[in-house]
Amino acid sequence: MSDDYHRPTLTFPKGAYNATQVRLYGITPKSEQFKFVDSNNIESTDKKMSIKTAASKSDLVVIDTKSKIGIVFIYAATWDEDNPISCGIIVGYSYEGHCYDLPKPKLMLIPANPRSVPTGDCGYDLKEDPDTKEKYKLWIVDKLDQCVEFEVNQGFVEQIVLEANLPGKRSPTMYASKMTMGHRGGKLND
16 A cells, blocks of 8 residues: 555635645434524424524534533534634644644634544544544644633542542642742741
8 A cells, every 4th residue: 555545635615725734533323312493593393492592513522421410512613604613523633744633632712613534544434433434524624723622530539539630640839839828827027
């Protein structure tokens, strides 16, 4: 197999070469619990919840917590055709002709609409979500575009809040000012 197989396909959405183009690869998972009635309306399959909006484009990512908490969803909607926004789970990217896999998937709001992955584009055109058989998507953005990343952690309160905030995991200078002020009953000098 040639080395070109794992290279991104060059596409120019606005008809001109863009040296700062970043290509994001991922999935836009669909949920069996929610369905798009049309482009502006989403409802749960059991009809207990409905979202109605006048958005020109909307996206939905559902996070199953696998616990009594239930589900969480991120709904991205835009009312401006010229400024799209979508959400997806990003697993890789390409930049300056090289492809990279992320060590951990990122849940992101991206200022672009997803599109089909061209043939031979870093091999992502051959991948699909094993549960839904949905093909991977491609977002073409500029490296200076702003996006939002959601960091999702699940665990016990002890792990997420208490252990993550132990003094050993903080900067040593964080407590220095409080220690100085608290010394000798609040007096700064004798």
